[in-house]
Amino acid sequence: MIRQKFRSVFHPEQFQGWAQKQSYFEGWYFKVVNHDETKAFAIIPGIAIDDKGNGHAFVQVLDGKKLTARYHTFDSNSFIPETDRFDLKIGSNHFSEQILKIDLPEIKGELEFSENVRWPKHWYSPGIMGPYTFLPWMECYHGIVSMDHSIKGNFEVDGQILNFDHGRGYIEKDWGRSFPSAYIWLQSNHFSQSGISLKTSVAKIPYLGYSFVGFITGIWLGDQLIQFTTYNGSVLRKSVIDAEKVELVMQNKNYIIEILVQREASTALASPILGLMDGRIEESMNARVEVNLTDRKSGKSIFTDVGRNAGLEVAGKIEEIRISSS
Numbered sequence: 001m002i003r004q005k006f007r008s009v010f011h012p013e014q015f016q017g018w019a020q021k022q023s024y025f026e027g028w029y030f031k032v033v034n035h036d037e038t039k040a041f042a043i044i045p046g047i048a049i050d051d052k053g054n055g056h057a058f059v060q061v062l063d064g065k066k067l068t069a070r071y072h073t074f075d076s077n078s079f080i081p082e083t084d085r086f087d088l089k090i091g092s093n094h095f096s097e098q099i100l101k102i103d104l105p106e107i108k109g110e111l112e113f114s115e116n117v118r119w120p121k122h123w124y125s126p127g128i129m130g131p132y133t134f135l136p137w138m139e140c141y142h143g144i145v146s147m148d149h150s151i152k153g154n155f156e157v158d159g160q161i162l163n164f165d166h167g168r169g170y171i172e173k174d175w176g177r178s179f180p181s182a183y184i185w186l187q188s189n190h191f192s193q194s195g196i197s198l199k200t201s202v203a204k205i206p207y208l209g210y211s212f213v214g215f216i217t218g219i220w221l222g223d224q225l226i227q228f229t230t231y232n233g234s235v236l237r238k239s240v241i242d243a244e245k246v247e248l249v250m251q252n253k254n255y256i257i258e259i260l261v262q263r264e265a266s267t268a269l270a271s272p273i274l275g276l277m278d279g280r281i282e283e284s285m286n287a288r289v290e291v292n293l294t295d296r297k298s299g300k301s302i303f304t305d306v307g308r309n310a311g312l313e314v315a316g317k318i319e320e321i322r323i324s325s326s
Contacts, residue, residue: 012129012144025047026175027175029042029043033168035163044059044061045057047076050275060072061102064309078090097113109153111155129142129216148197148220179315182315186310188307191307196221198259200216202215202239203321228250233252233253234251236249238323239322240324246312254297259289264286269281271315282313288310
């Protein structure tokens with residue numbers, strides 16, 4: 001068990017909760033959008049354990065176009081992760097970097113993923129959280145499994161066959177005790193050209209009696225990943241949220257990224273509070289995001305585009321992460 005726990009730290013996509021017995025959750029987020037962008041689903045498998053050690057496995061399904069969500073529970077013994085890779089079974093459902101097999105009353109089918117774009121790994125920075133990966137007792141940890149990939153396969157949803165060949169997908173995960181008390185999360189890999197993906201989050205991070213506003217943004221431009229993170233010296237210059245939009249501005253030593261999101265109708269999802277999935281967050285899969293990336297040295301825009309089918313969550317006491325431009 002200790003060996004599995006140590007090894008998994010360097011592979012955030014794998015199951016991390018080997019030694020966790022109480023107040024713990026871990027979940028993966030599979031976003032799938034078909035080729036003509038008329039269907040969009042988020043499939044979220046995971047496990048939740050309360051403060052008394054009582055747990056259950058779950059598979060949550062969000063239909064981003066119909067704005068519906070269903071939460072399916074399973075006995076915790078049906079949650080079976082592999083020890084050396086991300087490969088997870090919950091009952092007759094199967095999840096990995098290359099496959100999503102779903103077998104639920106309202107949705108069944110199998111999708112295959114290829115051409116996955118992974119977040120870079122180093123021994124000192126094994127995932128998107130960088131060196132924060134190694135800090136113990138954090139409220140919530142985060143990982144990217146695939147920034148972008150191609151999809152092949154079908155779902156049967158309420159008796160209707162939906163084809164996902166040549167669609168686009170995205171996979172990430174979270175684990176810990178609870179989601180942050182305030183956060184913004186955004187993701188889109190549907191821009192005017194294929195091979196572009198944006199992921200960003202801003203959150204209030206509590207740690208050992210203190211707290212700070214942390215942020216992580218990565219934009220994949222087909223052959224390079226440009227990062228704006230708390231730990232690489234980047235600066236969050238603006239974080240403004242209201243009922244209609246979200247505005248973010250970040251800069252690193254070479255670039256400035258400006259993000260403007262138009263908020264859309266959302267759906268309630270279950271979220272973790274001290275391991276229990278008793279919280280509620282609102283997620284949209286139809287948001288529109290304007291992105292402008294500027295080279296600081298030349299002052300010229302090197303990328304400007306509009307992302308579609310953006311996943312967007314704005315949750316909690318947003319005044320805690322509001323920052324005006326300076």
